[in-house]
Amino acid sequence: MNKPGDKKTATAGSDKIFDHIVSSVLPTKHGEFHIHVYQPSGETVEHVAMVKGDVSGQESLLVRVHSECLTGDVMGSLRCDCGEQLDAALAKIAAEGKGVVVYLRGHEGRGIGLANKIRAYQLQDQGRDTVEANLDLGLPVDTRDYQVAARILEHLGVKTIRLMTNNPKKMKKLADCGMPVVERVPVLTAHTPHNIGYLRTKQEKLGHMLDFE
C-alpha cells in the first residue's frame, strides 16, 4: 500500500493499479506458457501470472492462485505439498490447453514471511502443529490477501474461474475481491510421512477439503 509522502503517491495522480507489467513466452516442462510480471503500484514485490492459451473474455477458466513457498516450490521440501500442487496445476492447465497460475509473492507461511515460517518449523519439530506454531510466535494463522490476484485476473480479461484449491476460504476471498468462482477443482497430492500431520491440521483447523482414504 502507498504510504503518505511516498513518491509514487505524490506523482501518480491516477488510479493506476500496476507500475509495471511485462510479458514473454516461457517454455516449460509443461509446454509453452506466457509469463506476465506484475508490480502493484507503490510496492516492490513482483507477482507472476503463468498464462496458457487465449484467456481474455473466458468464463469458467481453470485457475490456480498459488502462494509463494520457497522451500516447497523450489527446494522440494516435503514438509508441505506446495511444490506438488504447483506442478499439478501447471500440468492440468497444460492438458486443458487454457488457464492461468497466479503466483503470489510475499505469501510465505500463509503471510508471515520466510524466517518466521522456519521459526514455526522449529516449533513443529517440538510437537506443535502448523496453526499452534504461528500462534506461539504471536503471529496470525493466515494474513493472505487475494485482492491483487483478482486484479491480475481482471487485467488478463478473465471473467469467471474454476479454482484449483482444497481451501474453500480461498474461493470465498477471491469472490469477495470481485473474481467469481463458479467451481472448485480439487488438487490431489500425495501424502508422505513428512506432510501428513501438516495436511491433517489444514483439514481439521483450516477447513481444507482433503481425502485421507
Ligand SMILES: [Zn+2]
Ligand atoms: Zn509450502
